[in-house]
Amino acid sequence: MIFENKKISVRQTQALFISEVFAAAVVFMPAAAWEMLGGGALFALVLAVGLMALAVWAVTGIYGRRYDSFGDMIYKSLGKGVGNVVMALFWLKLIIVSGIWLKEFGITIHSTMLDGIPYQFIAAIIAVSCFILGQRDIEVRGRTAEILIVIMALLFIPVVIVVAIGADYGNILQFKGLDAGTVLRTVFVIFTSLGSADYLWFLYPKTNMGKKRSELIKAVMITGAGLFVTMAVLFATFGEGIGERPWAVLRMMDTVDFPGAFIERQDVLMLGFWIMSFYIYISGAMTYGTYLFKELTGRASYMLTGVLIFAISVISFPVEFNAGEIMMITTPVFMAGLPVLIFIGRRLRRV
Amino acid sequence: MARLSTRLDENIKTIKTAFKDCDDAVMREIRFGKDNGLRGYIAFIDNVIARSVIEDPVLISIMSRTEIGAGPRLAQRLIDEVIAVGECKAVDEDKAVFDAMLIGDTVILVDGDDKAIVISTKGWPNRGVNKAETEVVVQGPKDAFNEVVSINTVLVRRRIRDTRLKVKRLTAGRASNTTITVMYMEGVARKQVVEDVMARIKSLKTDIIPDSGYFVELTEKSNLTPFPTMQLTERPDKTASAINEGRVAVIVDNTPFAILVPATLNVFFQSAEDYYDRWEIMSFLRLLRYVAAVIAVCLPGLYVALTVYHPSVIPTALALKIAATRGNVPFPTIVEVLLMEIAFELLREAGVRLPSPVSSTIGIVGGIVIGQSAVEAGLVGPAVVIVSAIAGICSFVVPSPAFVSAIRIVKYLVLVLSSVLGLFGFWLAVILIIVHLAGLKTFGIPYLFPFCSGYVNGWGDLKDSLIRLPFVMSRKNSFFREPEGGNKNDI
Numbered sequence: 001m002i003f004e005n006k007k008i009s010v011r012q013t014q015a016l017f018i019s020e021v022f023a024a025a026v027v028f029m030p031a032a033a034w035e036m037l038g039g040g041a042l043f044a045l046v047l048a049v050g051l052m053a054l055a056v057w058a059v060t061g062i063y064g065r066r067y068d069s070f071g072d073m074i075y076k077s078l079g080k081g082v083g084n085v086v087m088a089l090f091w092l093k094l095i096i097v098s099g100i101w102l103k104e105f106g107i108t109i110h111s112t113m114l115d116g117i118p119y120q121f122i123a124a125i126i127a128v129s130c131f132i133l134g135q136r137d138i139e140v141r142g143r144t145a146e147i148l149i150v151i152m153a154l155l156f157i158p159v160v161i162v163v164a165i166g167a168d169y170g171n172i173l174q175f176k177g178l179d180a181g182t183v184l185r186t187v188f189v190i191f192t193s194l195g196s197a198d199y200l201w202f203l204y205p206k207t208n209m210g211k212k213r214s215e216l217i218k219a220v221m222i223t224g225a226g227l228f229v230t231m232a233v234l235f236a237t238f239g240e241g242i243g244e245r246p247w248a249v250l251r252m253m254d255t256v257d258f259p260g261a262f263i264e265r266q267d268v269l270m271l272g273f274w275i276m277s278f279y280i281y282i283s284g285a286m287t288y289g290t291y292l293f294k295e296l297t298g299r300a301s302y303m304l305t306g307v308l309i310f311a312i313s314v315i316s317f318p319v320e321f322n323a324g325e326i327m328m329i330t331t332p333v334f335m336a337g338l339p340v341l342i343f344i345g346r347r348l349r350r351v
Numbered sequence: 352m353a354r355l356s357t358r359l360d361e362n363i364k365t366i367k368t369a370f371k372d373c374d375d376a377v378m379r380e381i382r383f384g385k386d387n388g389l390r391g392y393i394a395f396i397d398n399v400i401a402r403s404v405i406e407d408p409v410l411i412s413i414m415s416r417t418e419i420g421a422g423p424r425l426a427q428r429l430i431d432e433v434i435a436v437g438e439c440k441a442v443d444e445d446k447a448v449f450d451a452m453l454i455g456d457t458v459i460l461v462d463g464d465d466k467a468i469v470i471s472t473k474g475w476p477n478r479g480v481n482k483a484e485t486e487v488v489v490q491g492p493k494d495a496f497n498e499v500v501s502i503n504t505v506l507v508r509r510r511i512r513d514t515r516l517k518v519k520r521l522t523a524g525r526a527s528n529t530t531i532t533v534m535y536m537e538g539v540a541r542k543q544v545v546e547d548v549m550a551r552i553k554s555l556k557t558d559i560i561p562d563s564g565y566f567v568e569l570t571e572k573s574n575l576t577p578f579p580t581m582q583l584t585e586r587p588d589k590t591a592s593a594i595n596e597g598r599v600a601v602i603v604d605n606t607p608f609a610i611l612v613p614a615t616l617n618v619f620f621q622s623a624e625d626y627y628d629r630w631e632i633m634s635f636l637r638l639l640r641y642v643a644a645v646i647a648v649c650l651p652g653l654y655v656a657l658t659v660y661h662p663s664v665i666p667t668a669l670a671l672k673i674a675a676t677r678g679n680v681p682f683p684t685i686v687e688v689l690l691m692e693i694a695f696e697l698l699r700e701a702g703v704r705l706p707s708p709v710s711s712t713i714g715i716v717g718g719i720v721i722g723q724s725a726v727e728a729g730l731v732g733p734a735v736v737i738v739s740a741i742a743g744i745c746s747f748v749v750p751s752p753a754f755v756s757a758i759r760i761v762k763y764l765v766l767v768l769s770s771v772l773g774l775f776g777f778w779l780a781v782i783l784i785i786v787h788l789a790g791l792k793t794f795g796i797p798y799l800f801p802f803c804s805g806y807v808n809g810w811g812d813l814k815d816s817l818i819r820l821p822f823v824m825s826r827k828n829s830f831f832r833e834p835e836g837g838n839k840n841d842i
Contacts, residue, residue: 011806113661113775125772129779133786143789143803148782268664268774275778 007208012142014219015149016203020196020284021223023277024101026249028324029193030231031242036186038176039235042228044183048190049224052197053217058339060213063204070201071295078345084296086338090201091292093330095305097195098285099312100323102126105278106313113271120314127310130279134286135302138206141280141287148276155273164233171239172232188332193324194223195331196281201338202288285309352446359462363392365445366460370394376452381410384419390462394448399455401474408435409457409470426466429459438471453528475499480506485752486586488624495585500530500604503587507534507600507609510591515539521552523566527559530604531566534590539597541833544613544794548599563606573791577760579753580793582614589623597832613794613831617801617816619754620644625819634818641817643748647758648784650742651688652765652777654734659684660773677732685770687731691739692766694721696759699743800830 008016033041067073074083106123114122133144176182200216230249234242249270286305294300345351355362363380370376378394391413395405412433413419419433426441442448448458448467455473480502483495496503504518519533531552535545551570560566567581568574584590590600590609601610611618620640625633662670680687698717702710722740725731746758761784768776768783791798801812807830814825 009804009806012804109775113773117772122772122775125776125779129783132783136786136790139797140786140790143797143799144786146803147785147789147799151781151785268661271774272778272781275775276782279779279782 006137006139007206008138008142008203009208010212010215012146013200013203013207014215014222015145016141016280016284017197017200017216017219018223018226019145019149019152019277020199020281021194022226023274023281024196024323024327025190025193025223025227026230027104028322029190029227030234030249032189032193032324033186033231034235034242036176036182036189037178038174039172040175040178040183041186041190042172042231042235044186045190045224045228045231047183047187048194049220049227051187051191052194052224052335053220055335055339056197056200056216056220057213059200059335060204060216062339062342067205069205070291073205074342077342077349077351079349082345086341087292087296090198090334091289091296093198093334094285094289094292095308096312097323097326097330098282098289099309100321100326101278102282102309102313104323105274105282108274109271123313124310126279126282127306127313130283130286131302131306133279133283134290134306138203138287141284145280148280152273152276155269155276159269160230160233163237164229167233167236168239169232169236171237172235174239189328192328192331195327195335198331198334199284199288201334202291282309352444355443355445355448355460355465355467357463357465359390359392359460362445362460362467366392366394366448366458369445369449370452381414383414383416384421385417389419389421389425392460393457394452394460395457395472396452396455399475400457400472404436404470404472404474405457409459409472413459421463423464424466425461425464426459426468429461430468434468434470436470436472440469441466442469443467450522450528454530473501477502483585486584486589486623486750488622488627491624491627492586492588494587496587496590496602496607496609498605498607500532500602503602503607503609504532504534506587507591507594510587511536511594516594519549521549523552523555523557524560525556525558527561529560531560532602532604534594534600534602536594536597539595539832540599541597541831544599544831547794548601548612552601560603561605563601563603563608563610566601566603567610576787576791577757578616578788578791578798579619579751579757580612580614580791580798582611582618582751583608583753584611585609586623592623592626593618596829613796615793615796615800616788616798617812619751620749621815622750630819630821634820637818640748640750643745644754644758647742647746647749648762649765649777649781650738650745651692651762652769652780654738655684655688655766656769656773656777658734659770664774673732673734676734679729680732681729682731684735685766687735688739688766688770691721691725691731691735692742692762694725695739695743796830 030041033044037044062077063073067076071083071087074086077083078086102123103119106119106126109122110117110119133141197220204216234249286302286309289305289309290300290302293305353365355365363378366378370378373396375397376394377397378392381391381393383389383391393405393410412435413429416433419425419428422428430439430441442451443466447469448460451469452458455475457470457472459468459470461468477497477499480494480497482493486495494506496506508516508518513536515537517533517535517537521531521533522528523531533545533548533552555566555569557565557569560569563583567579567583571580573580582593584593585608587609590611593611594600598611598613601612603610620637622636625637657665658670658673662674665673677684677687682690694717698714698721701713701717704710705713722736726733726736742762746755746762749755749758764784765777765780768780770776772779788799789797789803797803801810801816805813805816808828811825811828812830814820819825
């Protein structure tokens with residue numbers, strides 16, 4: 001039929017990319033970046049976004065127009081053995097990172113909205129509802145993202161604008177440790193916080209309309225611009241106090257009153273934004289995790305992927321990690337290391 | 352199915368056997384020709400035919416022509432030379448004879464010929480062309496479809512006097528043999544959609560199709576959704592516009608509604624009147640309908656979420672007022688809201704079933720009893736009454752009854768999730784509804800088009816969605832139209 005081509009448009013890929021990357025990046029990164037560089041973190045952000053654009057350029061270049069899926073590309077580039085190892089690691093990464101995000105998200109909802117309900121129950125509810133989207137085909141994901149990103153923007157942009165009006169921009173001029181080492185470390189931290197971009201490995205081969213690479217770079221730039229504005233507003237609003245406020249973006253609404261607003265706690269608007277963006281992120285992990293599992297074992301089980309993600313979110317590990325810390329390992333591996341590995345693999349295998 | 356015989360007695364026996372115990376079947380033998388030497392047999396179903404057609408141009412013509420003699424191809428000669436009726440044909444199978452009689456045609460058999468003459472004499476009783484009842488407009492045509500498919504076809508045809516308007520007649524229903532007419536503009540409607548519609552009709556396996564609702568349920572691919580993916584309309588002007596836009600109309604006999612496909616979410620918010628009045632005013636009303644639909648779905652759930660879980664979000668003065676007015680209410684808020692919602696549904700259902708003078712009385716009395724008395728008795732708080740009433744009124748702002756029904760159902764999902772999980776549940780319900788809608792398709796087109804994938808035709812359809820831009824600005828072809836260069840994947 002007319003739209004049944006199992007592909008999504010570039011616009012839908014952009015919507016998915018922006019909503020997934022922005023949501024994950026803006027949670028911890030602004031506070032961490034401020035602690036390292038102060039207002040200078042904005043310049044580090046520009047560099048990190050530039051690096052991510054390069055990584056995205058590399059990923060899309062690897063695919064070209066030749067491959068229909070991640071499995072197809074990885075097997076042809078690296079062979080069955082190494083390909084399976086890469087896919088297994090990627091699968092593990094998706095399960096663990098999304099599980100930890102689910103936990104952190106569940107805890108945040110528990111502490112800000114539903115203190116009478118255990119976070120495990122909230123995580124289970126999110127997992128089940130993400131499963132509903134996770135098991136749908138890529139077209140449905142694309143269309144959902146196309147709608148949700150509009151709602152997210154309607155919830156987020158007015159809040160940022162109102163907060164921005166009353167912010168003290170002198171705070172941005174507070175710089176810290178501007179030595180090369182700190183700058184590089186900050187760039188690294190910001191780059192890793194953009195790690196959800198690794199979903200592009202699965203999205204890009206399903207993108208139609210000539211798979212325009214430049215459109216994906218545009219998505220990186222839009223994400224970067226959004227982060228820049230948000231960080232600038234956060235720095236201006238909280239200044240040194242940003243580190244004391246976990247999930248600072250959620251808290252920034254505490255600082256202002258909406259003129260003539262009917263509701264008294266505008267942070268509920270931000271929570272709507274968060275719920276939607278994490279919904280897309282975690283359901284994406286279910287979709288792509290299941291895809292990798294099928295490539296590895298020949299069996300597709302969305303239920304298994306969903307259960308594993310939920311299990312990670314409720315298990316107490318001896319050492320507690322947050323998602324940001326894990327992404328410091330996984331992002332360089334999958335957004336920098338993997339393109340290099342594929343490049344070398346192709347050279348050796350003369351593909 | 353068997354071929355007719357050249358022996359008249361044998362054919363008479365076949366017909367009499369088939370219509371045994373059918374007292375409304377009229378059959379009689381006639382004699383005509385030179386010296387009344389030829390035998391014939393006329394058969395029809397009483398009251399479904401136009402008697403004036405049978406008597407003057409058929410019977411009198413045949414019986415008064417004494418020069419007709421026996422010979423080969425007698426039936427064809429009668430058609431060619433004697434019967435003065437425009438639509439007339441010869442058939443040679445008994446099933447064709449039975450089917451013709453059952454749809455109101457008259458059959459004449461003649462001795463010595465294995466062909467039967469089928470004369471179009473359809474003249475079912477009908478209630479004429481009346482005013483639209485479910486899609487009333489202030490400005491615009493008032494006529495509506497009735498139960499006779501041929502009249503409905505004419506009502507559309509008179510609005511599109513173009514040879515590209517194609518009308519295909521099919522029958523479905525093993526027992527009902529219901530006539531289903533498919534209307535579309537050749538070269539304008541997407542071939543894939545037309546073919547899909549035809550295929551769905553041909554694949555119907557049912558004994559009877561008493562109404563277009565039957566047809567919709569049997570042919571819809573997405574049965575697990577409250578949202579309609581085919582649009583019903585009783586307005587010929589709306590049908591003609593839709594056909595001109597590239598959509599396909601299916602008119603089922605015995606139903607005063609045409610089915611329009613594809614039907615995206617957007618079309619359920621469009622009213623015929625939108626195009627008959629100034630675009631600024633109608634744009635405002637269109638936007639209002641969307642807002643009303645959102646309110647109808649979300650308001651009860653949002654009220655429960657805010658008052659039960661997050662009262663700090665509500666302005667203090669209002670929160671205190673709500674708390675004070677529901678001080679003596681013995682039920683939890685969710686029960687309160689559910690009671691009101693169910694009461695509202697009952698009132699609505701009772702109002703539909705009763706004659707209109709009584710139903711308005713029921714509405715007023717029920718409203719007062721449930722609203723004022725329930726509040727005075729302390730069973731519900733006044734805020735809940737207001738919330739339910741606003742949600743109910745908002746749901747009626749949407750022009751499509753089928754979509755209103757969907758809103759009625761979906762509202763409870765939001766209500767239940769909000770009552771269990773507060774605002775988090777509210778947002779979750781909103782997401783789940785969007786995911787569900789994003790997964791729906793109507794004849795291959797995403798249900799959320801043009802809000803999703805609207806760029807495929809340069810956002811042309813978006814200009815007639817949340818608002819209606821002036822015609823000069825929205826002349827771009829609708830996506831429902833066949834793209835230039837034939838069918839292709841548009842994403």
